[in-house]
Amino acid sequence: MRVPLSWLAELVDLAPGARGPAVAASLVGVGLEEEALHGGDVTGPLVVGRVLTIDEAVQKNGKTIRYCTVDVGEHGQRVTDGIPQEIVCGATNFVVGDLVVVVLPGAVLPGGFAISARKTYGRVSNGMICAEDELGLGEDHSGIIVLTDYLGAERSATLQPGDDAISLLGLDDEVLEVNVTPDRGYCFSMRGIAREYWHSQGSPAGGFRDPGAVGGIPPDTTTGYAVHLTDSAPIDGVPGCDRYVARIVRGVDPTAASPSWMAARLTQAGMRPISLAVDVTNYVMLLVGQPLHAFDLHTLSGSIVVRRATEGERLTTLDDVERSLHVEDLLITDGGREPLAIAGVMGGATSEVTASTTDILIEAAHFDPVTVARSSRRHRLTTEASKRFERGVDPQITAAAAQLAVDLLVEHGGGVADTGSTDVDLTHGRTAYALDPALPARLVGVPYSRERVVAILRDLGCAVQDDGDTVSVTPPSWRPDLVDGPDYAEEVARIDGYERIPSVLPTPTAGRGLTLSQLVRRIVATTLVGRGCTEVLTYPFVTADFGDTLGLPSDDPRRSAIRLANPLSDQAPLLRTSVIDSLVDALRRNVSRGQRDLALFEIGSVTRPVPGTAHTAPVPGVHERPDAATIDSIDAAVPPQPRHLGIVLAGDTERSGWWGKGRPADWADVVDLVRATASSLSLTVTAEPAQQAPWHPGRCARLSLADGTPLGYAGELHPAVLQRLGLPARTCAAEVSLEVLVAARETPAKQAPFSTRPVALTDVALTVPESVAAGEVERTLREAAGAHLEWVTLFDVYRGEQVGAEEKSLAFRMAFRAPDRTLRTDEVSGYRDLAVAAAAARFGAVQR
Amino acid sequence: MSAPNSSYDPVEVAALQPDALAAAIEAATAAFAAAADLEALKAARLAHLDKGAVAAARREIGALPPSAKAEAGKRVGAAMDAVRTAYEAREAHLQEQAAERILVEERVDVTVPTGRRPVGARHPVELTQERLMDIFVAQGWEVAEGPEVESEWMNFDALNLGKDHPARQMQDTFFVDPPDGGLVLRTQTSPIQIRTMLTRTPPIYVVAPGKVFRTDDLDATHTPVFHQIELLAVDKGLTMAHLRGSIDHFVRAMFGDVRTRVRASYFPFTEPSMETDFECFACLGAEAAVRGDCRTCGGSGWIELGGSGMVNRKVFTACGIDPDVYTGFAFGFGIERALQLRNGVGDMRDIVEGDVRFSGQFGMAV
């Protein structure tokens, strides 16, 4: 809402000397946030000038330029020498003798544009003759302002060259823009803003002049225009229209212009002046918040019937869009037949006031907020009217608003108001609320006295009756938001001043610290960062064909993804089912920006709809806690969203440098990152070969915890997948379940005893067929080597002349240690031989 | 070597003469001193200690009559000690020299790069979120989380955002297909409040961080996916004063010792509602001219923090909490905004694009 300060000052006493910033601060104090402050930034000299001579010449560039002399009164820089001000002007819409607006050197125009004498088109121009846009008065730059046209002959007759034009044009006026929250529809009017400013000043008696207090409103007469309010399908039992005032003004001069002050105020408020009839409806709306509609009376043939639309009806609205109407749309119709307007949203083209309209029917109605909101949303049509109706318009301002419009049309359009008047009023007064006067203090924490609570509510316009126990409060008609106790508590706090609310730290009950899940995430992330990985957070949106891109089998459950009804991009309508689905995007972006050696990870949720489940959640009421079954069905409808850890590696894991060549990241690095992560949680991970998309079928490990719980997969990505994704060759990735890690850590880590006796190391090289997995051999050795085996590790793999063509030699180092004594050499050899025998029996391994 | 001879006079044996021994010591000492390195010293040792005049003299002792042995032995022993001492002193000196030379020879250029295995970095959004959680966990609050694909009832209805509520239309919501299926990508962390109130009994003090979604296109100031952190307290006797106290504490912990100011606002899920600004930490105490140009606060000296308020009775009712017994407050704040303010992040795209150079600037600290 844009608030011209000069207009505001007509309605409410401003604090002495208060300019824009002070008024803004006062309004902020009562909860109206300042968005911007416009205007008030023009400094003179900006004066009235009379054009004395015009010397017109066409320039080489084809432009017509006028070398003028202008009488600017005593502001003339050479006035004592009797030489008038010389000004060069590019506009041609004026003649000698016209009164114009002249800005002189030293002045500053809106936007900090400083004026000085400067040479233009070969001559010095000592200032400028101004157009509307240069003064911030409008958008018009088609010519300069000719004051006789701009202000009217009457007002300009009194002007003298040299008169100050800043105040003349209202350029000293400031326009404050405030943000109106959805609960305060009444503040979409000068009336509401003025009232709030008045409250900010302590609501002094007589300080607020309600523009809605209008005299001379005729009662409903039988001779008024016939209006019928019908509603076959009220929404939530609320009729679409409960008040309709119709007034007629005849004989309005269609050529009559809006008075300049009205046009100026509309412009200041951000609306374009159009014609007297339209301007009057807009002006009254800005003044009291009641949207009005002006119909050309001669386009109407029957009575006005308000009804819901029927299936298949259409209406071309004022914006020239033909709209198919919905049965919930409330319509203003001609005799119940032709739709004239979507109630409270926008009028139709057929009944529009035109340049030849002389007889006007003014509609001032009160429409159901929900009905208007739905129509506005349905037709994607937000108008000044719909904005106000859906936030709640004062149902008791209707007749006054119509009267204000009638008066303005009569005064400025020379029309005559019909004596007949229609006011169909189905509204009923607000019911009183029994307020516990202690509630504001209980909620706000400031000890408001009963008297203070009552006084504030009365200032707000509530009818308050103190019943001794509770106080009976009836809110004013313009405050549909005041319903419940806390609504009144907020009003008390707001008017008393939020700044009086003290700052007190609450004392929560003792907490248990972070949850295990949060701790595990921090540990995992810290481990990976220490290992050189960088955390990223990617959007979870993936393409419709991500399953094909990743080469997932057609029946892979990961293909079953949640689809968005309104994705940001049709390219990415699905939610990821694995973190690496979107993590690869970050990798690709980094590569495209010239990064080569990359290790990225993300801990985030993936969405895994349950196949065969509809995932449709009930939407129960809110007047009580839903029953357990309903809550369960909501929970069941929300798809499982487990947290995963995704890792991608590309380029070198050990960098090249003066020390030598780097080492490219490979499948083992990414497996090891998962192992390191598990290890930092005191968990061990086993790997076995797996064929799982999108990994390389020969370089993918299925990872499990020691107890066999599946954790995820790691390895090199499939070359075809890498090609489709546009990722570097040999990119490696891991995807593991964070939930599994968390669950495994739910019991505290237990310490196993370890021996302090000397360790006995022994190496063994085993020749096995190529197809035998080293991990399997290692596990066999571990299982067969007896209780004193402390660890076994593969330290060399040999292929070549000393073994067969389809064979490899695996060299293991085994460490033995007894808890209570030093092992003898022959004991160690015996254990090793047992292990080797088991490997021989199982894999045909031959010791080299 | 001669056999013992009782008539043999040691004085007669030239090698055992004191003068001869003195000369031998002198010669040995000179030879050791002349040895330039351990190699040369080894040769000198052979010539003057292992062999040489003193060693030869010692061999003569065996041939002396017993009466003369003691004195001659003493004399030769002293000479031997003198030579050995001279040797050892020189050896220690040369060893020390050699050690020093090795240290000089092993000198490296420590200015060469060392980044063979660079460390990674956390994402600053996560770090900021963790920091905020820790501030409240330290006061006894607990952390609550919830799903990102959320039911409409939890995200809207239960929070007093009915289907026709203007505020519900202001939020640009991602709907799960089919759009009438009752599922959305949560537009706020507030559904966690609902889940918390449905599953816990008061007193409740939870801090709820998480990812939220709105259908904004990505640009310098908007992102469709961002993060919020939210407070919810439900207890007997809580007032807006406690809300303000919690916010003040939060502001001080994040932005230093600055003041806050509050004003009335509107949110469907709270009543009364409150908006908080805090003093601009960037230009606080600076001259007026400097404050006017401050980019952090836009010259106003105040920074808008976020919305809050007392939990709406309707929200309590939808969650089965008696609003006549309990009061509560809620407060929400954008993590990205904290990051922009505290860490001078200018462009939202840097936060979401995953460029390693962004996170890399923070390491594991915000």
Ligand SMILES: [Zn+2]
């Ligand atoms: Zn600042």
